[in-house]
Amino acid sequence: MNAESRLAELGIELPPPSPAAGMYVAAVRTGNLVFLSGAGPTRPDGSNVVGKVGLDEGGTVSIEDARHAARLTGLQLLAKLRDEIGSLDRVVRVVKLLGMVNPAPGFNRTPAVIDGCSELFIEVFGEAGRGARSAVGMAELPFDIAVEIEAVVEIDPTT
Amino acid sequence: MNAESRLAELGIELPPPSPAAGMYVAAVRTGNLVFLSGAGPTRPDGSNVVGKVGLDEGGTVSIEDARHAARLTGLQLLAKLRDEIGSLDRVVRVVKLLGMVNPAPGFNRTPAVIDGCSELFIEVFGEAGRGARSAVGMAELPFDIAVEIEAVVEIDPTT
């Protein structure tokens, strides 16, 4: 997997991983799998995209901004994954995402929001970045972040 | 596992797998495990069971209809699993379900809804179909579907 050179080609620099919001770690490796904690949409300045998604439904975050928030969340996941395994070139494939959106009541285009993260992963890992997925709406997310995504990734243990 | 002959005995014909609602695949295999994306309650005519669950709570889907929707969702999961691994006879056991209900506010009999899927899996796989599970209520599900379920399944890699 040439994910690191792909990142460079795309001009993507991964952000510093955000600190944990409680008593947990960002990632745990077990065998060939890495389980990544739910990450949030941290902007380059360290602030988070917050608010309910769906302007037509009374929220404060547009679907376009939410989709970008999902991409920011994906960058956090990649940063935390690299922190755990040293190089994204060790990724065999993205196994599973649980994409969690913070919807205004009635906003249910949650897959289009989480596509912002999936698209990033496909840019970086090719078709190996297209994992299994659920993309659903939660009642509340921590500190009102607009999007939270957790992931399971398969890595090559021999590299 | 004689799941395919069980299906035939039960007179169950699996539906065509529904298309993905975004940038993901229906299933990913890693080692002995298959991670299945969240599936929805697609009827034989291709439409989905939509709406909030709980008539007494102001929803439009009865608990009985929601339970049937969970069974339809289970049929989708089986169809997608067979698509991935070729034959359901390779299933060793259902490991884990995350059952997600779209409740009207106050409807919390979510386990009874998801039992509609679990019952199907036990019919098809016997006690190996009785996995670990959570059955909870989400704020929103994609396109207002009444039920969404994702699964982890263990398969025999040698068959």
Added chain:
Amino acid sequence: MNAESRLAELGIELPPPSPAAGMYVAAVRTGNLVFLSGAGPTRPDGSNVVGKVGLDEGGTVSIEDARHAARLTGLQLLAKLRDEIGSLDRVVRVVKLLGMVNPAPGFNRTPAVIDGCSELFIEVFGEAGRGARSAVGMAELPFDIAVEIEAVVEIDPTT
């Protein structure tokens, strides 16, 4: 892992595992991993902590009581895990928690609630108890319980 002697030092006696609320089992082992079903906050008398979390947001359960409910939930998870694997000394590490809070609308300090479970696991397993985690708010939890937590745990298959 000396988790059993740690439990004794801490004066913690695990409760009887609560019965399943539907057609599922409390735990499934696959390879080195144990997937635990979502457990709830069962008190020593067998009743559950129920209600929406967040007094300031109109709920009936304070954040302190919810955090204690998460600890009770953790005790249930440990009881069910021991039931499955015989001794908690076989635990290699806590891999992943999905912590689900039943929030009053607007209560989003969900990580502080789930810390009640994580803290217990760190007391019992040391740093191996600090897993990956998401801690989010659901629209409804079964029977209105205040907290539900599911877990993935790595065990030593040779002991």
